[in-house]
Amino acid sequence: MFLELDNLHAGYGRVEVLHGVSLHVDEGEIVSILGANGAGKTTTLQTVSGLATWMSGAIRLRGEDIHRLPSHEIVTRGLAQSPEGRRVFGALTVLENLRLGAFTIRDRESAARTRDWIFELFPRLYERREQLAGTLSGGEQQMLAIARALMAQPRVLLLDEPSLGLAPLMVRAIFETVRKVNESGVTILIVEQNARAALRLASRGYVLELGRIVMEDSAANLLANPSVQQAYLGA
């Protein structure tokens, strides 16, 4: 198992949000977490990245416990995140944002190769490379958030709500890029409100309700499941 959450309890400060979440992502997979607002999707990703408060249970990356590591060391072990709300550095240029994404990469040539690949993936970012990130459109900022995470050359990429607030065409473009990233060998754990799009992309999915995993199945089965359809697919 590539990334594994084992009976994870976590939250913010003393407030427990996740009450024993267990899930796993195998190498090369795209796995999606579905759930309503407040179910704990973002908290799950934040805990994996070391930004929320871990309470008990385990998080393992390629067999190594990472739940006690500070965020910056988790990044160096090959796990990066594009956070909810994008959180690009608005007062910095696109290039500076990308350079920060590669903060842990000491090999300059290797970082430059990654950047070239990213500019192939997101030609729009190349056009806007000298522009301040705060002046980009929402969709471009989302591209930048993903691109910035990829600059860390991660083996596992966490994506939190990449389609939030974007026009349908832009959503399609972003998901298409996510697929390309996955095909290049990056394992992906994605959290989405747009459950239909996420399940089309993913091989498997988990349904999170009030901090607990209530369902786990292949993406095809989840798409066909009546209760999932009613609750998350608006059908």
Add this chain to the structure above:
Amino acid sequence: MDQFLQQLVNGLAIGGIYALVALGYTMVYGVLKLINFAHGDLFTIGAYLGMTLFVSLGLAGKVPAWAAVTLVAVMVMGLVALLGWLLERAAYRPLRSAGRLSAVVSALGASIFFQNAVMLIWGAKYYVYPETMRPDTILHLFGMGIPAIRIVIIAASVLLMLALYWFINRTRLGTAIRAAAIDQGAARLMGINVDRIIALVFLIGPGLGGVAGVMVGLTYGQISFDMGFSYGLKAFTAAILGGIGNIPGAMLGGMLLGLIETLGAAYLTMAWKDALSFLVLILILIIRPTGILGERVAEKL
């Protein structure tokens, strides 16, 4: 005209000193959203250490005054930087998760601690920088005599600011400092060790503040244990004037405040010199609370 040029030099010299101290306030505020009230006292310690080092190293007469002053300034920068680092470790880091008010109280406590430490070590009296330490070369420019030390202080403060500007804008660590100031959580996701960035800021800010303390001793001769309060308040005003959290803003604000104060004292009234500075503070808070260069870019969601 002669008087104007004289005052211009005086204004830029004190402005450079304000700017160096203001940088310490603004950088700490940038990454921690905390006003480091002990910063003015670190500046005071810089002034005292400069004097003590000069005397105890016995540099007078043995090496040229310029060389002695440079050596002392560099040593003070290192020592006060170390003190700033210790301050963060002891007074701020343990309170990192405790809320901002606790940190502010801790900052005020640290300020009182440092001020009393200076009083205990050096005594509660005014000190005068030794004459042998103050190069007395007078430059004759455009028919007026300008103390060379003022020109050197202007040059040194500008040089330090340019170096800092280059570091912040052109290096990997400098960019990381800017990122941490914008969004600490996102900076952590980049693999940046934000604790080390904060420690770095507490080395740079106090280092520059310590040098500014030596500059005050060299320019005005007299230092006292409570000088950190008035200079600190002026530098804080300068940081607000330029836009708190904004590094070029602190530089601009410091220079501007120095000029306003000096020219105001020369042409309006000497007695109202300090009042003028604080009038500037009040006006900027009313008219443009973000400061001259504050918040240039709106964040889009």
